[in-house]
Amino acid sequence: MDHFAVVPLDTQVPAIDEKAAIDPWLLLRHGTDPAGFAQDESLFALANGTLGVRGNLEECDSPSQATLLSAVWERTPIDYHERFPGFASHTDTRIPVADAARIHLRLGDTPVRLDQGEWLHFERALDLRNGSYRRRLRWRSPEGATLEIEAERIVSLHDAGLLAIHYRVRSLDYAGPITLESSISTAREAAGQGFDPRIGSRIDGGLSTVDACAEEDLAWVGQQTTHSGIGLVCAQRHQHAGDLQFRYANLAPHGVLQVYEGMLAPGQAVTLDKYVAYAFTAPLAGDPQDSLLARARSQLDTAIALGYPALLARQAQALSALWARADLAIDGDPATEQALRFNLFHVFQSSSRDSHGTAAAKGLTGEGYEGHYFWDAEVFMLPVLATLAPQLARAMLTWRFRTLDNARRHARELNHPRGALYAWRTISGDECSSYFPSGSAQYHINAAVAWAIRLYVDASGDDAFLLECGAEMLFETARIWLEIGHFSARHGNAFCIREVTGPDEYSALVDNNHYTNRLAQRHLHDAAAVADWMALAHPAEHAALAERIELRADESTEWRRAARAMHLPVDPALDIFPQDDGFLDKPRMPAMPATAPSRQPLLLRLHPLTLYRHQVCKQADTLLALMLAGEQVDVAAKRRNFDYYEGVTVHDSTLSASTFAVMAAEVGHAEKTHRYFMDTLRVDLDDLHGNAAHGLHMAAMAGSWLALTWGYGGLRVHGGLPALAPKLPAAWRSYRFGLRWRDAHLRIEVDGAGVLYTLTEGSALTFLHDGLPQRLHAGQPLRLPCVGFAEAEPAPLPPLKAVIFDLDGVIADTAVVHHAAWKRLAEEIGVPFDEATGERMKGVDRRGSLEILLQAATRSFTEDEKHALAAHKNDYYRAQIERFGPQDLLPGARSAIEQVRQAGLKVALASASRNAGLLLERLGIADLFDVVVDANRISRSKPDPEIFLAAASALGVAPNECMGVEDAVAGIASIHAAGMAAVGIGQASALAEADLVLPDIAAFDIQMVTTNRTANRRKHAA
Structure with a gap:
């Protein structure tokens, strides 16, 4: 089991303190079970947006250890048995490069094999202040020699390809020679593609060694990809101390090594500082090895001149700006503060700094998803970076601009003569998904990029980016909506978007996906507004861009017209936004067998068509639209949508929990906010999805910051201004976070007395608090009341107009x-x-x-x-x-039905039996029912709401004007899914989800259930 504590690296190892306080700046783990080491390699991975090194032990050759470069990937043809026009032709896969995080040991002539000795004490630490990974092992060999091995490393945030390792071995009771073999290994290949498509890859080609050299001063290897034409050099140099001297250098079967020897005595130590530099080419650039070697050597010269302590100090300085802007503190929950800081650190270090890439789904912490970039970067990661590290957000969007020509080609592949369509998954900018229904059909990637551009410019004030890059991306991608949408006469001339897949990949190729339509509406409005702004404020730039992309004078008018007419219907029965035109017509997904692996997603257990035929969401879809672009939707409507879609979402994607956390906070679900917040907060720390060993989930990590700032903090952007509505969760005494907005830095402190806003940078800032404008000046903190976190009341129920009875177990015991x-x-x-x-x-x-x-x-x-x-x-x-006859009615059944009629209410029967009509005749009560709906009139059985919705429709009343009476769990679920109050007949323990439970139908009293209907319904909603 892992434990957390604080143990400085340069002190003697104390006894393990199982109750040591959590340091919110230090993630520390003890434990010697190798089963968890692959996950730890992900957790303790270091990166700088270009280079990523997993957190291995230098002495061990771990099969899951890898070093990754964001720019090094291989191109593999996609083989189809049946290929059709426009299908993706190849995939890009980020592949492990030469790994230099290795230092093997020998005591005399005996290799140190850690698995053959005794682990007396072991700990790993990730220091979030300076971005270092360090670990300490006290180990006793089978021969009885006891060593203490300490290692610390950084991946430089200043030098794109630099890894530095400070390595020290101290003897506790050993006297004799010690050998350190420092190597660069080229033996690691890409993980193979198994049954799980999220893990590994199928590679055609890969990296081959084209040159290598090992000398006293420098050892290096040169590698080259087979198809993508990318070359790289990995070079290493050392500094050493103690009784340690260079012995020899040599070429190895898979790489190079430099060997150092010395003598140890009890209490003495030897130290080796290792510096590794990577240099690489662009695809097909053909840079000569000499040029790459010169670049790598230059990085090493700088590193050697500075030395490890200075490099570590620079690392801490680079991170200090991030922590100052994050300004995070949580009083009363150091574990959450630590986890938030840990997640933010990984998002920050895995984001590209050179605009030649963006943030991959797993960052640079592992090989999951083949190193591909998705829309997650713009929707989940960029909002965090835009207010904490805007230069990284700009680099992310600049990479999108660099791949705009790829997006144009992709649009032509899908038969669009104009515009650009960004790839759903990619590294190079080309589409890499071989399954187009949940790949290329996700046109919403265009809207995600457009939404991110607007947010970045609002937060940074970087109009220059909009002129140089952003406007062209907005215009070219906006054109696609007019290609795939039309003004539909059948929908009142609304603008409808056809055959797309939304974020919920468990529904594919649908019409009018709500998320896509709502974000496309925002995209079209923004594109038209930017076109107008450029024409008025920057006419020369507008004219040049219009000529370059052949922008017609009327295009912005067309965009605005389509946006105004966007089809965003509300279902009349449920009063929610349908996820798409057919979603609410489908049955709900039946429960999976209990024997299925609990953490295995449905996509690995069921054929896609089975998923597509049911109401089941992989992740938040409609709710995500309301989070990103739902400022015009009232809170009551958002709550109805939250309550409905929560019931059909399985959260198979780690993207889902953060959206549910944010929306739960907005609609007033305090307990659910906390639960979803914890899910996104600890998805990797607790390995909630069972695949953290293959890399960390960057979007979920960013989502935890969104859950804090957008959820508890209520942060949104309204009219280009930051809008906040902070709430204080019951578990915390207070919390604090910061955000950068243009030239100002705003600190938000929330406690039981309210909210304190302070400018820590800048002279003044205008923002919204709980919807009202505020003007904040430097040196003049502003105290305002907290919005509060009382559970929101459900919308008042209309008067009861009908009661719908089940038959079996309620009226008669059939x-x-x-x-x-x-x-x-x-x-x-x-x-x-x-x-x-x-x-x-x-x-x-x-x-x-x-x-x-x-x-x-x-x-x-x-x-x-x-x-x-x-x-x-x-x-x-x-x-x-x-x-059967009247004698077979359950006691009190006839009286219950007659009470309803005497109260002036309508009565219906909703029975799964196809013989319901015959039964009512035999029981002598057929004339008491206004409507009978049985299995002959529906296509989907309970717990689907169809039967109760059909009964309400036949009665001519709204679902929320009805009450259902049932004796089965499936029936209660069906009633609630229909938006009705539910009365359960039977045991309260079995029917706990009902709003009111009666022991039998004889206890039914229409006055009592009517009087308590609102209170019971409110209790259920809470």
Whole structure:
């Protein structure tokens, strides 16, 4: 098990303090179980946006250790059995390069094998103040020699390709020779593509060694990719201290090594400082090895001249600006403060600084997702960087501008004669997804880039970027919406966007995806506004750009017209935004078997078509649209959407939790805000998705900062101004964060007394607090009341107009008859049938019940056989209910229905039975019902809401004007999904989700349930 403590590297190792306080600036782990080392290699990885080195132990050859360069990737053809026009032709894969984070040891002639000795004490530490990874191991060899090995490393934030390692071995009781073998290894290849498409890759080609040299002063290897034409050099030099001298240098089977020897005595130590530099070419650039070697040597010369202590001090200085802008403090929760700082550090260090790349999904911490860039960078990471490290946000968007021609080519591949379409997943800028329904069809990537441009310019005031790069990207990508959308006469001439896939990849190729439409609307408005601004304020630049991209004079008018007419419907029954035109018509996804791996996403268990046919969301989709562009939507509507989509979202993506945290805070769900915040906060620290070993989840890490600042802090951008509405969670006494806005830095401190706003930089700043403009001046802090975090009240319910009853178990006990019929059928076909199986069938229609029964069958059945079996069961059932009469009504059932009618309310029946009408006739109560909806009138069984929605529609009333009465868990879920209050009949423990539970139908009192309906509904909503 891991523990956290503070142990400075240069002190004697104390006894482990299991209760040591958490230092929010230091992540420290103890433990010697190799099973967790691959995850730790990700957690303790260091990077600078160009170079990434996983957190290995220098003495061990870990199979999961890797060194990565953002600019080094291989191009592999995609093989299709059936290729159609416009399919992606190749994929780009970031591949491990020569790894120099290795220093092997020998004591005399015996190699030090850590797995063969005794680990007396081990700890790793990530120091967030100076960006160093250090670790200490006290180890006893099988022969009884005890060593203390200390290592510290940095990946320089000043020098793009520089790794520096400070390595020290101290003897506790050993006397004799010691050898340090410092190597550069080229043995590591890219991880293979297994069943999980998120991990590894299939590489055609890769890196080969083209040259190598090992001498006393310098050792290096040169490598070259097979297809992408990228060359690199990795070179190393050393400084040493103690009784340590250079012995020899040599070429190895896979790389080079330099060997140092010395003598140890108890209490003595030897020290080796290792400096590694990487230089690389652009694809197909053909830079000669001599040129690359000269660049690497120059970096090493600088590093040697400075020395390790000075490099470490520079590292701390580089990070100090980030921590000053983040200005983070949480009183009462140091673990959360530490996790937030840890996540922010990784986002910062993995973001490109040279505009030749952006932030990959796994950063530079592992090989997951092949090192690809996604829309995550603009939607989750850039908002964090824009207010804390704007130069990195600019570099991210500049890379998009550099790949604009690739986006233009991609648009032509998809038959768009004008405009640009950014790739969904890429490294080079070309589309790398071989599955277009959830790849190229995600046109919303264009809107993400446009949204990020607007946010960056608002936050930075960098109009020069807009003129030089941003406007051209906005215009070219906006053109695509007019290519894939049209003004639909069938939808009142609204602008509709066809055949796209939204962020929820469990629905694909849909019309009018709400997220896509809403973000496209924002994109089109922004493109038109920027075109007008350029024409008025910068006419020369506007004219030059218009000529270069053949921009028509009327295009901005067309964009504005499409934006105003964008189709964003509200479902009349549920009063929510449909995720797409067909989403709400689908059945909900049935529960997966309990035997399935709990952390394995549905995409690894089910065929895509199975996912597409159900209401199931991989991640936030509609809610993300409301978070990014929902300022015109009122809080009550956002809450309705939150409550509905929470019920159909499985959070298989680590992107999801942060959006739910932000939106839960906005609509007033305090407990859910905390739960989702913790999910995005600790997704890698606690390995919540089971794949942190393959790299950290950068968007989730950035999402934790969004959950703090956008969620608890209420941060948004309204009219180009920062808008805040801070809330104080119950778990914290106070918290603080900062944000950079143009030339000012704003500190936000929230405690029980309210919010204190302070300018720590700049002379004045205008912002919004709880929707009202505020003007803040330097030296004049502003104290305002906190918005508060009381649970928001649900919208008032309209008067009750109808009650919809279930049949089985509520009005008559037909479950016994069903049970007997199914048991008889089971005996005939030799399938086991027990009480548990019968319980699972409650509330489920005939075909669904048959599928449950046949799960235990030893053979498969054809569709014709299943149809015949269902008919046989129904014959047995009908034979029994033919003998039913009024005496078979449950006690109080007739009275309950008559009470409803006498109260002037409408009455309906919603039964999964196809024989409901016959039963009502036999029971003598058919004339008491205004409407009967049974399985003959619906296509989807409970817990889908269709049957209750159909009953409300037939009665001519709104769903929230109805109350449902049910005895089954599936029925209660169906009622709630329909937006109705639910009365449960049966045991309270089994029907805990109902708004009101009665022991039996005889306890039904219409006055009581009507009086308590609002309170019960509010209780359920909370």
